[in-house]
Amino acid sequence: MLPSSEISEPSAKDAGGSDGAPWLLYSDRQRFGFLAILFLTYASNNIDRNILGVLLPQIKIEFDISDTQLGLLSGIVFAAFYATLGLPLARWADRGDRTRILSYSLIVWSAMTVLCGVAQTFWQLVAARLGVGAGEAGAMPPAQSLIADYFAPEKRAGAMGFFMMASSMGYAGGLILGGYIAQHYGWRNAFLVVGVAGLLLGPVALLVLKEPRKVLPLKTAVEPFRVAFAELLALPAYRCILYAVVIYFFMGYGALVFIVSLLIRLFDVSVQSAGATFGTMSMVAALLGNLIGGQLGDRLSRRNLANLPRLAGWAMIASTPLFMVALVQSSITMMLVPLFFAVLALNIMAAPMFSSLFLVCGPNRRATALSIVLLFANLVGLGLGPFLTGFISDTLAPTYGPGEGLRWGLVAVCSVMIVGGAFMLRAARHIMAANLRSPAMGAP
Numbered sequence: 001m002l003p004s005s006e007i008s009e010p011s012a013k014d015a016g017g018s019d020g021a022p023w024l025l026y027s028d029r030q031r032f033g034f035l036a037i038l039f040l041t042y043a044s045n046n047i048d049r050n051i052l053g054v055l056l057p058q059i060k061i062e063f064d065i066s067d068t069q070l071g072l073l074s075g076i077v078f079a080a081f082y083a084t085l086g087l088p089l090a091r092w093a094d095r096g097d098r099t100r101i102l103s104y105s106l107i108v109w110s111a112m113t114v115l116c117g118v119a120q121t122f123w124q125l126v127a128a129r130l131g132v133g134a135g136e137a138g139a140m141p142p143a144q145s146l147i148a149d150y151f152a153p154e155k156r157a158g159a160m161g162f163f164m165m166a167s168s169m170g171y172a173g174g175l176i177l178g179g180y181i182a183q184h185y186g187w188r189n190a191f192l193v194v195g196v197a198g199l200l201l202g203p204v205a206l207l208v209l210k211e212p213r214k215v216l217p218l219k220t221a222v223e224p225f226r227v228a229f230a231e232l233l234a235l236p237a238y239r240c241i242l243y244a245v246v247i248y249f250f251m252g253y254g255a256l257v258f259i260v261s262l263l264i265r266l267f268d269v270s271v272q273s274a275g276a277t278f279g280t281m282s283m284v285a286a287l288l289g290n291l292i293g294g295q296l297g298d299r300l301s302r303r304n305l306a307n308l309p310r311l312a313g314w315a316m317i318a319s320t321p322l323f324m325v326a327l328v329q330s331s332i333t334m335m336l337v338p339l340f341f342a343v344l345a346l347n348i349m350a351a352p353m354f355s356s357l358f359l360v361c362g363p364n365r366r367a368t369a370l371s372i373v374l375l376f377a378n379l380v381g382l383g384l385g386p387f388l389t390g391f392i393s394d395t396l397a398p399t400y401g402p403g404e405g406l407r408w409g410l411v412a413v414c415s416v417m418i419v420g421g422a423f424m425l426r427a428a429r430h431i432m433a434a435n436l437r438s439p440a441m442g443a444p
Helices: 028-050 052-063 067-074 076-084 086-093 098-117 122-136 140-150 153-185 187-208 225-233 236-267 271-303 307-327 332-360 366-400 402-414 417-433
Strands: none
Touching: 028 052, 028 098, 028 122, 028 140, 028 153, 028 187, 052 067, 052 122, 052 153, 052 187, 052 236, 052 271, 067 076, 067 122, 067 366, 076 086, 076 122, 076 366, 086 098, 086 140, 086 366, 098 122, 098 140, 098 187, 140 153, 140 332, 140 366, 153 187, 153 271, 153 332, 225 236, 225 366, 236 271, 236 307, 236 332, 236 366, 236 402, 236 417, 271 307, 271 332, 307 332, 307 402, 307 417, 332 366, 332 417, 366 402
């Protein structure tokens, strides 16, 4: 049996838990209104983060920098503040007003995105991207913590699936919108447009979102961070999920930033065409994948909560050969078909993977548990994924050319996804051992 902290909180049928049943405070209409605002906020987060991918070719030319420097700019530079500031912001989110934390963070990262558009040197752009990372550190922990309060345990995977669609929709939107603006008006204006849009959304989020703690305040004191950190890492299932998320970020949020550059180099297409092609494909795959992952996760979890990490694990494993097949193709059409199904699998796994985290962390550690995972995922995954891909590309380019060098850099990094899937399947076995079999038990 796992420690008691890995056993879940009461469901909506039993409001006697430490936080009660906050989802009972709101009507269905209110809950889905909140979810819509959280979706838009997270979409803004991902547009501002990922639009850089389609702008890299123009930035490379203007500042005359290498693929390794591009990898640093899109990886470690962003991840440095994004990961480290996530911990104090998450601790605040576990005891403070999550709606204010999220709204103010949105305003900060949007303002820093605007500054990216006015950077006159590479190092000014680096400084602005540090600021974007600092602001975006306040996005996921309070947002996912709010979702866990807005929706009952047996409905969370579906809500999380809708929320996680914002990640890929934002990624796709950044590529499509960014590619169009960059092609016609330059990369600076792409940053300016999406940054201003986020600044307009910030006050709306502040006005619409509600903090359940103002009605049902925490009934237990927030434990010291070192205690929470030690107890979470002592849980085998939590460690397995952490390792899997690191690998997911390493490839999904790291290496794939170079896909647009790969299409341009291998197939001699324009920035707008490459961004629109991969962006549209990613958007369709995101819609289908997150809907499938969320709905299937809800259905399977009613039978056995261990099915959530199991679904994520098999989807992660399935994506590996699909990426391998896609990346070795010699035509853009042949590449996009398996790439679509690979991205589809990547999106199917997202909702059940993050929902699995809330099965094991306890109700008063949600934001902290997520921020610890994101700390390692961003420093190791998002930080090193683009850097390693760029380094391998630069190393192989003198021998094989810039296109082939980048291709094999992506192949090397994408191959680790199968290991992440194995960790999620191991997490499922640990959750099975804790006898988390009934949705009536709920999930933290």
